[in-house]
Amino acid sequence: MKKYSFKNDYSEMAHPLILEALASVKTAQFEGYGLCSHCEEAAGLIRKKLGAPDADIHFISGGTLSNLTVISSALRPHEAVISAETGHIFVHETGAIEATGHKVCTRAGYDGKLSASDIKSVIEEHCDEHMVKPRLVYISHSTEGGTVYTKAELTAISEKCKENGLYLYIDGARLGTAMNSSACDLEYRDIAKFADVIFIGGTKLGALFGEAVAIFNDELKQDFRFLMKQRGALLAKSAAMGVQFKTLFADGLYDRLARHSIDMAAYMADGMKALGYDLLFPAQTNFVVPLLPCAVSDKLCELYDFHEWKRLEKDVAVRLVISWATQQKAIDEFLEDLKNLR
Amino acid sequence: MKKYSFKNDYSEMAHPLILEALASVKTAQFEGYGLCSHCEEAAGLIRKKLGAPDADIHFISGGTLSNLTVISSALRPHEAVISAETGHIFVHETGAIEATGHKVCTRAGYDGKLSASDIKSVIEEHCDEHMVKPRLVYISHSTEGGTVYTKAELTAISEKCKENGLYLYIDGARLGTAMNSSACDLEYRDIAKFADVIFIGGTKLGALFGEAVAIFNDELKQDFRFLMKQRGALLAKSAAMGVQFKTLFADGLYDRLARHSIDMAAYMADGMKALGYDLLFPAQTNFVVPLLPCAVSDKLCELYDFHEWKRLEKDVAVRLVISWATQQKAIDEFLEDLKNLR
């Protein structure tokens, strides 16, 4: 039994307010399949947050299921996705997109991000009917490495997409940490302007489970409920997600949880630097990725759970993820242990 | 706003004990993706219940997702499923099985059930490589019409499957109501003897969400977690399902909820008959399907929510579903209203 897990931001069940909200509905009856008043109210709050009164909002139990449902609903069989090589759909979803029949075309990107010129390069390479036709760009914000897109970057990507008839889809499993990062100059309403469709993650920001898909582009709205049902993504008791997203978005809980995890990550990053450890890249959100000597990392992982990010020659970059539930004293203890390991 | 909904058995959020159990874990950390102690304990209880110590147990958020994950994991591309025409996968899952590439071969069946001779008939019809190769039999127990399989029926089906190298898969979305029906002479441990794989539904028996897949046949066990992940069926916070199934199976809650709904359905069925209404078929589980004059049905549905089952010449068969949460007074009031509508 280890002292604490920094493996991810979904190691705790759910924020107490979420659990209270779920319990409070008792045995009232409600419509299933996303048609209840809870879902409608939650959808209203999300639309307002995004400044997108016409967005269609759907609730899906997890991120991979959201990604495969959205992407396969948007593409004809020969159409493909453009993603960074580090994109979650390319690396960590067991070929879920390919299982729906579509190729993911990648570029290396930088800091976990895809650039407008990466998109251009994929487009130029795919010139005729012997190759797939890129049709949708997938980016994660914040990324799998905890970094964020700036307004300038997202503007450039969005323009490149529009020029080339590509949909822009944002995997917002951690949208809250991205939008509350000091490195990100975007506002929530910018998302609706730049993207065609997004999912906003609940799972990684305090919910028991559930993600909210927001569709901005009318072309992608038609028959989406059919596609959800077909992929097993139309939950019977969707009210359970409606209640959770109401709780997250009614009075700012979602952003508060995000900011807490960002603040704690910054606190840990400062502690790391104070101990003389460099970070692989700046801690923009709730990830801290320090470079530790292998020997230190090896001892540390006897006490704490975390993932290796990348093994370098002498050092190893480890990924420490701070959740909405991580308390300062867990970090203090961690830093103390780390100090003693040197 | 109607008085009550008899549309289905998942109109209420969750049994209070389930919600309490979820809340009780507070902010403890746990492993994700089905690897926590909650899931392991729940799996143990289910293995014990089924008398199947070697079964692999996996938790999936919903029934359609369970069906498509199990079925597509078991088949090569040219292999097909045999189902009754009324089977949930054939009618009400928006082609989810076909979307994974497999044909569903049907027979009319009887009372919502498939027979051993139906299976024989499909096998005989599929004779060469110009036709799909049937490989898996899908039955629902209880069925979409609320009926149940007897031990003799299931024995015959299982033997026919074994003779022909077919897997037998039971959709147990309502397994509890089937096994607690007086019309069903099967015991839980029979299930593991006859079937290769089953899912046991939580959603329709008091859980907030979640189904438990139990795999008995070793051939179907390999890499199942890969297939779950690929279909978006490996929930990050699977502990939430572990906790729920522990609650359902620790001390008989699952069966108690099933029996309550069966008893209430029997009570309603008796009331129907007392009012002079025939049932389309006997109320074996938690469904009551009376034949009502169309005029009566039309007025009734201004007061109550329910689905039509089948429109006959003068009468209409309506499907009234009783849930674990339905109280006797809701039924009394319904019968009183029905009496006054004549």
Next chain:
Amino acid sequence: MKKYSFKNDYSEMAHPLILEALASVKTAQFEGYGLCSHCEEAAGLIRKKLGAPDADIHFISGGTLSNLTVISSALRPHEAVISAETGHIFVHETGAIEATGHKVCTRAGYDGKLSASDIKSVIEEHCDEHMVKPRLVYISHSTEGGTVYTKAELTAISEKCKENGLYLYIDGARLGTAMNSSACDLEYRDIAKFADVIFIGGTKLGALFGEAVAIFNDELKQDFRFLMKQRGALLAKSAAMGVQFKTLFADGLYDRLARHSIDMAAYMADGMKALGYDLLFPAQTNFVVPLLPCAVSDKLCELYDFHEWKRLEKDVAVRLVISWATQQKAIDEFLEDLKNLR
């Protein structure tokens, strides 16, 4: 070694004129993938034949490959096909359509044909997002039983499709025998008026291999070559098909071959009746389906190859297929043998 095969109309390699035409190009170079002048000329002849100057014409090596490429190119994942239960795609293509992700919804039909009211019935049954959404109607003309659609029938089907936003796709593997049947009052140019897309079979009318897909509806034209390539349906040496279709359509060979097989079938049908055997249905095209006593059929199949169509109580309906190459003396001999078997 049997005397003759009446199993199908593709038992001979190719019409001599086809083989000559192929040989005549010698070692000239040509563009691949349907872009050569042979394909363009053949396409022009087919457009003219159909009175459809704007049709897109593509050449594909076989019927199943044509069907799966066309159908999967036209549908979104949740959309389904309507077909007669006897439709080739439903029975004899090993689940090829389902393998591309789509359900085939069937009705029994009559004489191998689907009716406008069958279509209506499927549409009415599919009412919400828990069911697939019918989007394309598949009919075979002539059908798998050798019958043909009349102008009135096709008009009714086409209107039903247009009312409901359904595409109409005709499997014309044997279009020539249908259009030259005296039971069919349609002209070639009617096809382009009623259907959105068709394939015209070469394989069963004298070609070595190859079918011509003609797309009339602009919505279905976009990126079709990508979809062909993805399914393995864009043949490198497509010129081989271009040359064949030029030969078939340049001066009426296609219709002449069709008429020959129809005439020979009529001749055989008359012979059957003269011997006192009834036909299961009238010989409208190149199929003769007599009812023979089982004992007679059993002896007959020691001498000749043919398929059983349906086993009745005492009799068996056998399907005798006449090809473009079948000579009258083969039929005379067959009838003589049959006479002697009584």
Next chain:
Amino acid sequence: MKKYSFKNDYSEMAHPLILEALASVKTAQFEGYGLCSHCEEAAGLIRKKLGAPDADIHFISGGTLSNLTVISSALRPHEAVISAETGHIFVHETGAIEATGHKVCTRAGYDGKLSASDIKSVIEEHCDEHMVKPRLVYISHSTEGGTVYTKAELTAISEKCKENGLYLYIDGARLGTAMNSSACDLEYRDIAKFADVIFIGGTKLGALFGEAVAIFNDELKQDFRFLMKQRGALLAKSAAMGVQFKTLFADGLYDRLARHSIDMAAYMADGMKALGYDLLFPAQTNFVVPLLPCAVSDKLCELYDFHEWKRLEKDVAVRLVISWATQQKAIDEFLEDLKNLR
């Protein structure tokens, strides 16, 4: 109209002996779907050539269709392919493999080849159920760049596959040019020892169309005809392919055509060098890839058809493909024109 096309090795219809053989069968009847004596005889010749008396041999109309049928028949849904980035299935088949549901994992490779260490690297990266499971290695021999594998290379690859439970599949669209290359020290019977399955291309070595799939591993043999039919790869008049492969393999035509193209390529390569142009890599088979100044290439392509391989700073590497039908005088004229362009 250009003087000559060096774009590929399938610009001519078919070798005269092939066309003669096809014409010679006249109107004899034969069984369809690969069951005729022509196919059986051709299969026998191929088994003998490969020293593999137990191999299953199947004929398929084209390479993409062969690749997608073989690969999708061998894999469960979560299993993936390993290929060089330059692999035909990854670049030039419009996502055909992904369309059957499978991811292709790539490594850069070298000279168009994949190495055993590339395979090791992919295996090591794929460590758990959040990632696809590599199961089949795809290599082209000769490669898309005209290079060949040596016995040492193939031995290492095969061993790496066996160690890791991976199938080895060889795309032999140009097997003949590979096996007759002086750079290749493999014998035909080595192929059956190292690979689990291969396709031997006819299209690029003088056939009108058709490829022969040879399955060595018993695990991959079961139900392959079902899978062919489902993908539209079971040609009705497969006899046409049987006749062609008999012609190619009866008395060495296949190897003679390969050697001719290799010799002519060597002749052209020498001519290039004599004119002072370097080759990007040695001409091992029937490809010549010289580095030309852009201005020269631009003028040359007004006279001749060919593809660019890669644009460098000042020069461009162009790919000149020699076919079985290319005559020395075409090359002489080309070299003369090139000389005059300087």
